[in-house]
Amino acid sequence: MQSFFERDIKYLPGVGPARSKLLGEELKIFTFKDLIEFYPYKYVDRSKVYPICQVHGDMPYIQLCGTILSFEEIGVQRAHRLVAHFSDDTGVIDLVWFKGIKYVLERLKPGVEYVVFGKPSVFGGRINISHPDIDPADKVELSSMGLCPSYSTTEKMKKSGLNSRAVSKLMETLLGMVAEPFPETLPQWIVARYGLMPYDAAIRTIHFPTDNVRLKNAQYRLKFEELFQIQLNIARYTSERKRKLKGFVFDKVGDFFNDFYSHNLPYQLTNAQKRVIKEIRYDTCTGAQMNRLLQGDVGSGKTMVALMTMLIAADNGFQACLMAPTEILAEQHFSNLNGYLDGLGLHVELLTGSIKGKRRERILAELADGSVHILVSTHAVLEENVNFYRLGMVVIDEQHRFGVEQRSRMWTKNTTPPHILVMTATPIPRTLAMTLYGDLDVSQIDELPPGRKPVMTLHRYDRNYNELYAFVDRELDKGRQIYFVFPLITESEKSDLKNLEDGYAFLCERFARFKVSMVHGKMKPADKDAQMQMFKSGESRILVATTVIEVGVDVPNASVMVIENAERFGLSQLHQLRGRVGRGADQSYCILVTGVKLTDIARSRMEIMTATTDGFEIAEADLKLRGPGDLEGTQQSGIAFDLKIANITKDAQIIQTVRELACRIVADDPELSLPENALLAQGQRARRNRVFDLSFIS
């Protein structure tokens, strides 16, 4: 069977060299097995034929039967298209082609009865179907066609006649070549326990479903297996890492922690903060290296958790490092930490790219001799000449801003890797986290500090500025501070986006009674710092900025966030920006300003932002709008989600099930050497191109 699966696709009758080249280039189908695992992306019920008079623009794919009255070519260049007026006894509808016009004209003739299949939509006020599947009616046996699979194909394939139907034909040939059942790929005990459809039936059903119930079962079985193999891989990897990697043991909580807790802690910790600190405390005394992801929405108080974690390190004689993605944030952490730690006798230092000369040399020396307890830094810490005396704990703030490689470089600062806590407010949906960071332990702060009012989010069009400024006036009169965020720094020929420089000039004039600060990425660090300081102290009441303030910046008195050209920002960015307000006890506002014309995606983003302040909901929505491949952080992590059938967002329940199963199996049989797991061991070995090397994720 193995050799059958691995046979080159060009040997399949009906393929040949030209088509095999196409299949390889366009769909990465090289072998029989690749084709078998090329599953339909949807199914359509082709047993029903609609009369044209009942067709409307919101229908899914439908089937019509009738004749072409006439053809018409209209439009020029990109709008050039071929329209066929298609009619049955009940009405007329337009079929439209933008490409392959010559081919269509050669193949289709007026007066012949055709079966048309496609998705109706409304264009220019008329209902039409563009690029339909179309066949002579006498060639189609309507009654025998039930659920029809659709395979995704590319333009290039379609031009060579390799459309969905042709792929289905190939599938028929291929499956027809195998008379005996395909061997089962999962151990019998798993198939039985989870009531799964056998592999053979699942494969045959997925390509040629007879009814909806069997189709659902087949899909479940194949998704289950796909996700299970991934989770099994992660579980094996994690268990091996935990067995092999030694970590520092922080066996006590000492004076630094206790003194801070009883004298300096400015508020009560939330229960979520307490729980996470306990989880970290537990991890760091097991003797294994901690590798923990801390997720907590913006404003949930992750910094305090980081601080107390670092105090535990200090209590055990280790140094700690807090890494921030921007200088602004590093400086803010540094000044906050100094405030919090006042009088405890801890030596905290700041190291960024703009700290140079004598001061830098002194800090480097004090890091190396161990007199610095806590270092707050940016990527500057990754440089080779930065060496620690005894680095025991690294906290990486806003981890999505760091590349994988940068994160992994922290490991090489020691022979024994330090404990690592990565913090993020870009909530990775649970299902994605399980797949992406399967080997990281995940902690969650799922509770905001008490007394916070949810930020009220409004979407406003840019023609209503007067109202907006009047509102800002009222907030300023109440003593509040305001952010204005712009997508660009300077005017650009290429785009008509609002820019910060013009915005700053305008706002200075419009709100002349107050001082206005400005920060952006191109400013000198010292200027940036001075401007930030001015805003933080309340001396300036308006801060005009680019997205440099997106992460971390904490000014509780700021209560309004105005985002210009909000349509230009992604959901997670908008959510981060919104997180800059709502940090004090007052009602805060986030105002998303856009033009009137918006793309569908931009409009959905505005709707989601105004509907919810829950970061997890937003992340889920983001995933749905963009697909996991685009999610921030997943691209740079280099892990391709080439899932063949499962869907990370939609199949959360299955992921949960298979993860538990995988963990149990690995706990009992880490090497998969028991006879009942033989098939699993084989499956894991066969996972081509799927090395989930998560070792360097953190």
Ligand code: ADP
């Ligand atoms: P983030 O999780 O976004 O990094 P921060 O750590 O910046 O959030 O905390 C947001 C704000 O909440 C800060 O002003 C911080 O002082 C405050 N804060 C944190 N924890 C608590 C708490 N338990 N009670 C009250 N305020 C808190």
Ligand code: MG
């Ligand atoms: Mg933060």
